[in-house]
Amino acid sequence: MxxxxxxxxxxxxxxxxxxxxxxxxxxxxxxxxxxxxxxxxxxxxxxxxxxxxxxxxxxxxxxxxxxxxxxxxxxxxxxxxxxxxxxxxxxxxxxxxxxxxxxxxxxxxxxxxxxxxxxxxxxxxxxxxxxxxxxxxxxxxxxxxxxxxxxxxxxxxxxxxxxxxxxxxxxxxxxxxxxxxxxxxxxxxxxxxxxxxxxxxxxxxxxxxxxxxxxxxxxxxxxxxxxxxxxxxxxxxxxxxxxxRRDARTVRSTFRHWQRRIRDPLATKTLLDVHRSSGGFWKVLFSAAILLGVTDALVDLAGQITGVSPSVGVSFGSILGLSGFTTYNWLTQFDDVDSYLVHPVDVPAIFHAKFRAFLLLGPLVGVVFYAIAVFWRGAPLVEALVGGVLLVGVSCYIFGVTVYLTGLSPNEFLFDTVLFAIFGVAMSLPLVPILVVGFALAPVSLPVSGALGVGGVALGGVGVALYRRALPKWTAHHRQ
Known part of the structure; x- marks a missing residue:
């Protein structure tokens, strides 16, 4: 041949x-x-x-x-x-x-x-x-x-x-x-x-x-x-x-050092898996940087279409919150529930660890790039604070929706027509009204800013609630 x-x-x-x-x-x-x-x-x-x-x-x-x-x-x-x-x-x-x-x-x-x-x-x-x-x-x-x-x-x-x-x-x-x-x-x-x-x-x-x-x-x-x-x-x-191949190197054990601060051995393992994989935490930053560039282009495009300068805080905060999906994807890419079966841990403990690791990594990365956007483009103090709340709220919301729909396999639903449609609707319902306000109704008035801040907190609460509802669902699934 x-x-x-x-x-x-x-x-x-x-x-x-x-x-x-x-x-x-x-x-x-x-x-x-x-x-x-x-x-x-x-x-x-x-x-x-x-x-x-x-x-x-x-x-x-x-x-x-x-x-x-x-x-x-x-x-x-x-x-x-x-x-x-x-x-x-x-x-x-x-x-x-x-x-x-x-x-x-x-x-x-x-x-x-x-x-x-x-x-x-x-x-x-x-x-x-x-x-x-x-x-x-x-x-x-x-x-x-x-x-x-x-x-x-x-x-x-x-x-x-x-x-x-x-x-x-x-x-x-x-x-x-x-x-x-x-x-x-x-x-x-x-x-x-x-x-x-x-x-x-x-x-x-x-x-x-x-x-x-x-x-x-x-x-x-x-x-x-x-x-x-x-x-x-x-x-x-x-x-x-x-x-x-990387050159052979000797590193001191950092598990106990990290665990003393994180206080969760499974969450520590998750973060160390990402840190020690190729690209380390840089790949998380890379994904967020791409989203920052796309957001910047969308804001400029929206300004050309509407003739109104979009709200930096609302637009960047809400879109950068979507980085929560890529962060959760990296946190779950290197293991699954089956890899934990030899240890005396239950399914809810695994999800709790992923949630803690996500809170330590996801919103933090988003806030860093959001701060860059605000410093770069400038934003009134109130709008900047509201955008930060929206970022954390959207990030937690997308985490809850993703966990509820896919468990520890967030990439799988991307090719599942039904789940993808449900995910798209779940994202569109809260984000479209927020983006309309951010893109077309700037500068955002104080009452609307307050409503958006409350909405961001509510979105975070819905995400946490969906995450909690997902625990018995995926526990039953993996027991079967």
């Missing part, structure tokens, strides 16, 4: 296993309906934005930004790759790290894994997203950006896929360079300075990205975008070492 035949066989098996895993977890029919739900949600959101005065060009820009962020998150395999090599993630990534038993190199397996992800998610997510804008394009009156459905939708899908690919490559290249020690850190810093300088100088960098191709698909822009993606992946291929 040739190298190409082996590579193709591994790709097919990876793709088949991805589908089998998700369809098995989510009962087949429910999973197959997930793309339909995505398309309907996008169609509804685009229609709402267009009817409220948003230009289609702005909507398309936002979709490309989301595709880039999704690519960055998918490319975060770089954070867990080294752990997977040490079997910390078990069979979740068994094929991609099995070069010792397969006649393929580690880099080729990683390349096949990335291509599989691109093909799989381009069909599962990006095709429904592109189809979701079709009604708005069909009803658009004039404008070169609208075009026709027959040309706009395929072009949008192609450029969204390329943007997604670019996001994956940026993360892999960034992780690979960061592992090169001081020289890698210097190179990353230089790249950040150059990117910031290009942005400040208003250089037409965006024109040579996949989004620039969507706006004007000229041969020059297509070549520039392909060159950009190629350079990023070439850099990643050179810098990323799938066999990289």
């Amino acid at each position: 040739t190298d190409w035949s082996r590579t193709r066989r591994v790709f097919v098996e990876m793709l088949r296993e991805e589908w089998r895993l998700h369809s098995h977890l989510f009962s087949g029919r429910r999973f197959s309906a997930f793309p339909v739900l995505i398309s309907l949600l996008v169609a509804g959101a685009v229609e709402l934005l267009v009817r409220t005065g948003t230009e289609l060009t702005t909507v398309f820009a936002g979709l490309h930004a989301l595709a880039f962020v999704f690519g960055i998150q998918t490319g975060s395999i770089g954070f867990v790759g080294r752990d997977a090599l040490r079997n910390l993630l078990g069979d979740l990534t068994l094929l991609v790290f099995s070069a010792r038993t397969l006649p393929l190199s580690q880099k080729r397996l990683l390349a096949v894994f990335v291509v599989k992800d691109v093909v799989y998610y381009a069909c599962l997510f990006l095709v429904p997203i592109a189809l979701g804008v079709a009604p708005a394009v069909l009803h658009a009156q004039g404008g070169a950006a609208a075009g026709s459905v027959a040309t706009t939708v395929p072009l949008l899908w192609a450029t969204l896929t390329a943007t997604f690919v670019l996001g994956i490559g940026v993360t892999i290249a960034g992780v690979g360079i960061s592992n090169r020690g001081v020289s890698g850190a210097a190179l990353l810093g230089l790249g950040a300075v150059l990117a910031g300088g290009a942005w400040i100088a208003n250089l037409p960098v965006i024109a040579f990205t996949p989004y620039g191709v969507f706006r004007s698909p000229t041969p020059v822009r297509v070549g520039g975008a392909l060159g950009l993606v190629g350079v990023v992946y070439l850099l990643g291929a050179v810098a990323y070492d799938v066999n990289a």
Whole structure:
């Protein structure tokens, strides 16, 4: 069998296993309906934005930004790759790290894994997203950006896929360079300075990205975008070492030291698991930093649409509270209830430990980035305080909803159509009114600020109540 035949066989098996895993977890029919739900949600959101005065060009820009962020998150395999090599993630990534038993190199397996992800998610997510804008394009009156459905939708899908690919490559290249020690850190810093300088100088960098191709698909822009993606992946291929291992080191035991302060051995174990995994607490900060950047872009976009400068406190506080989901995801990624069965602990104790660890890490990280946003953009004292309350309240609320729906497996419901829809409704009911106030009704009056503060406290209370209701539910589930 040739190298190409082996590579193709591994790709097919990876793709088949991805589908089998998700369809098995989510009962087949429910999973197959997930793309339909995505398309309907996008169609509804685009229609709402267009009817409220948003230009289609702005909507398309936002979709490309989301595709880039999704690519960055998918490319975060770089954070867990080294752990997977040490079997910390078990069979979740068994094929991609099995070069010792397969006649393929580690880099080729990683390349096949990335291509599989691109093909799989381009069909599962990006095709429904592109189809979701079709009604708005069909009803658009004039404008070169609208075009026709027959040309706009395929072009949008192609450029969204390329943007997604670019996001994956940026993360892999960034992780690979960061592992090169001081020289890698210097190179990353230089790249950040150059990117910031290009942005400040208003250089037409965006024109040579996949989004620039969507706006004007000229041969020059297509070549520039392909060159950009190629350079990023070439850099990643050179810098990323799938066999990289940390040097042997001796560290003093910190468990008892941490436990004396946390006063919960299970919560201490949870935090130490995150701290000692690849990326450590930096990956939690990384996720929150991405959310901060997205929030900043949304605030600017909302200001352009409404003509009103949004409330920094209300808008940043409520959106940054969503970082509670990613924090809880990191806290539960390295173990499950089964790993505790050999110890004399019950299921509620495990959830209590996760809750304590979440309170020590989740809201704290959100508040740090919220303080950066307030210092950067400025906010009246009352609005800043209300935003802080909203951040903590939303963070606890999303924690309670996630625990109630998914237990210790927060990633599973992302592909479960029913649970995803319930989660979306649960998030929209409180957040949409808050964001409308923050984006369109600024400056926020004192009575409204007081009502929002009370609402933030109430959301936190609802989250805690849902968490408590989840304990008997998941106790019964794991006993079965």
